[in-house]
Amino acid sequence: MIKKSYEEINSKIKNGTAVVLTAEEIISMVEEQGIAATTRKVDVVTTGTFGAMCSSGAFINLGHSNPPIKMSKIRLNDVPASGGLAAVDTYIGATEVSDSDENYGGAHVIEDLVAGKNIRLQASSYGTDCYPRKAIDTLITKDSINECFLFNPRNAYQNYSAAANSTDNILYTYMGTLLPKFGNVTYSTAGQLSPLLNDPYLRTIGLGTRIFLAGTEGYVAWNGTQFNPSKPRNEKGVPLGAAATLSLVGNLKNMSTDYLKAAVFKNYGVSLFVGIGIPIPLLDEEITQFTAVRDQDIQTSVYDYGVPDRSRPALKTVSYAELKSGMIELNGKKVRTAPMSSLYKARAIANQLKSWIQKGSFLLTEPVAPLPSEANILSLDERR
Amino acid sequence: MAKERVLLIFSTETYDKALTYHLIHDCNVKINILKASITPGKEGHLLIDIDGSEEDVASAYQYLTQEQIKVVPANRQISIDKDLCIHCGACTAVCFAEAMSLNRDSWQVEFSPKKCIACGLCVNACPLRIISIAGDNLACTMVE
Ligand code: SF4
Numbered sequence: 309m310i311k312k313s314y315e316e317i318n319s320k321i322k323n324g325t326a327v328v329l330t331a332e333e334i335i336s337m338v339e340e341q342g343i344a345a346t347t348r349k350v351d352v353v354t355t356g357t358f359g360a361m362c363s364s365g366a367f368i369n370l371g372h373s374n375p376p377i378k379m380s381k382i383r384l385n386d387v388p389a390s391g392g393l394a395a396v397d398t399y400i401g402a403t404e405v406s407d408s409d410e411n412y413g414g415a416h417v418i419e420d421l422v423a424g425k426n427i428r429l430q431a432s433s434y435g436t437d438c439y440p441r442k443a444i445d446t447l448i449t450k451d452s453i454n455e456c457f458l459f460n461p462r463n464a465y466q467n468y469s470a471a472a473n474s475t476d477n478i479l480y481t482y483m484g485t486l487l488p489k490f491g492n493v494t495y496s497t498a499g500q501l502s503p504l505l506n507d508p509y510l511r512t513i514g515l516g517t518r519i520f521l522a523g524t525e526g527y528v529a530w531n532g533t534q535f536n537p538s539k540p541r542n543e544k545g546v547p548l549g550a551a552a553t554l555s556l557v558g559n560l561k562n563m564s565t566d567y568l569k570a571a572v573f574k575n576y577g578v579s580l581f582v583g584i585g586i587p588i589p590l591l592d593e594e595i596t597q598f599t600a601v602r603d604q605d606i607q608t609s610v611y612d613y614g615v616p617d618r619s620r621p622a623l624k625t626v627s628y629a630e631l632k633s634g635m636i637e638l639n640g641k642k643v644r645t646a647p648m649s650s651l652y653k654a655r656a657i658a659n660q661l662k663s664w665i666q667k668g669s670f671l672l673t674e675p676v677a678p679l680p681s682e683a684n685i686l687s688l689d690e691r692r
Numbered sequence: 693m694a695k696e697r698v699l700l701i702f703s704t705e706t707y708d709k710a711l712t713y714h715l716i717h718d719c720n721v722k723i724n725i726l727k728a729s730i731t732p733g734k735e736g737h738l739l740i741d742i743d744g745s746e747e748d749v750a751s752a753y754q755y756l757t758q759e760q761i762k763v764v765p766a767n768r769q770i771s772i773d774k775d776l777c778i779h780c781g782a783c784t785a786v787c788f789a790e791a792m793s794l795n796r797d798s799w800q801v802e803f804s805p806k807k808c809i810a811c812g813l814c815v816n817a818c819p820l821r822i823i824s825i826a827g828d829n830l831a832c833t834m835v836e
């Protein structure tokens with residue numbers, strides 16, 4: 309049994325001798341050289357994903373004006389942001405929509421901040437003895453505010469179901485435009501390159517794990533919301549549906565609009581494309597085996613989004629190899645498939661992270677604490 | 693001589709009037725149907741090449757207009773702000789003409805203008821809103 313520690317791997321990274329492959333490259337290496345040799349030779353595998361992640365947002369400290377104001381109603385470029393966080397702290401959610409333009413929302417404010425643009429801040433207050441001011445209308449940029457960090461409660465879904473539409477009408481969803489009568493199928497996971505599919509039991513990903521987040525370094529802050537590691541798994545340990553998620557944090561001021569993009573889904577609303585890459589240290593052979601997962605080893609279910617019910621029926625189980633081929637069979641018919649997340653960008657992220665590690669500028673972290681190994685999702689029942 | 697590629701949009705009622713027959717017979721133009729998509733009781737889309745003398749092509753246009761058929765010059769089609777494209781693939785989900793397609797090696801989205809029938813579905817499907825149709829705001833009227 310080969311065993312490597314975080315310290316050993318980090319000292320190799322520091323002296324520039326660490327061997328780093330992406331989650332796609334590791335597949336052929338394992339096929340050619342086997343698990344043991346690969347584990348001996350390779351130190352880190354980098355993953356990547358670039359998809360719309362609605363549960364995203366940013367904390368901002370706006371700084372105090374003179375005279376000071378305890379902001380209770382806040383708008384940034386006409387998008388409502390959260391009041392109720394002391395005097396000048398706020399949180400802007402990615403999916404919050406502008407009061408004046410349905411095609412502009414919190415995600416756009418976040419992207420515009422990263423781009424260095426001016427953002428109009430309007431805030432009002434009831435006025436207190438210590439915060440006498442009642443209104444302010446000014447401009448801010450990322451350089452004029454104090455802290456500004458992305459804090460995303462639920463990102464990087466470990467697997468996600470694919471979508472189809474049985475009805476006679478076009479459906480506009482967060483899974484894209486679904487054509488009537490099963491005219492297409494959409495899916496949204498990077499498959500064999502996706503972070504949490506390469507470490508299905510989260511052996512190396514936990515609290516405090518340093519990651520690539522939107523062009524800079526970020527951290528795993530907590531398990532993501534709706535975290536559900538108890539989902540059924542296949543023989544490779546891969547969950548068959550939406551399972552683990554991550555809560556992520558990182559300095560927005562250092563992020564890049566190449567990896568953070570506001571999106572508008574017709575009749576659904578605004579969302580934010582977030583670029584995430586997670587390095588996985590090859591500590592032992594089991595982890596190498598996990599990172600060698602291929603698209604044909606990962607399955608998901610196709611759901612009918614034409615059924616407006618929480619328990620919509622699964623139509624079929626398919627692998628990502630089938631989904632990525634561009635065509636699957638559904639009800640005996642060939643149906644076109646299309647991704648919603650960018651594999652092109654996911655690759656760029658895995659490669660960027662790889663080069664940071666090769667250059668010695670990105671060290672790996674051992675989790676401060678593991679994420680829960682069991683959890684269940686509760687649904688909201690109505691009662692009085 | 694003139695050869696023009698146009699997209700005809702009509703209610704299926706109009707279609708019953710055998711419009712291609714009229715164009716060929718009365719306007720003396722050659723018609724080549726490249727793509728047809730007709731939803732009964734709703735809307736039909738017909739992508740055609742009209743071939744004939746300048747005068748005959750003009751008379752074909754006149755006939756189509758008088759029949760209240762929307763004529764969209766397909767040469768003018770859609771434009772994409774390629775620099776902003778993130779290659780998500782959302783546009784390929786709706787492009788039944790396969791003008792928008794994913795290169796399955798590079799996973800970049802490629803656009804083949806020749807295949808595009810200017811149906812406009814990709815305009816709203818693109819989450820970055822970087823696809824537009826030159827001319828009037830045709831996309832919305834066609835899709836809904
Ligand atoms: S308008 Fe868009 S969806 Fe329609 S054929 Fe052209 S590229 Fe395809």
Ligand code: SF4
Pocket residue numbers: 772776777778779780781782783784801817818819820821822823
């Ligand atoms: S939907 Fe828009 S951003 Fe996505 S691949 Fe197509 S053109 Fe590019």
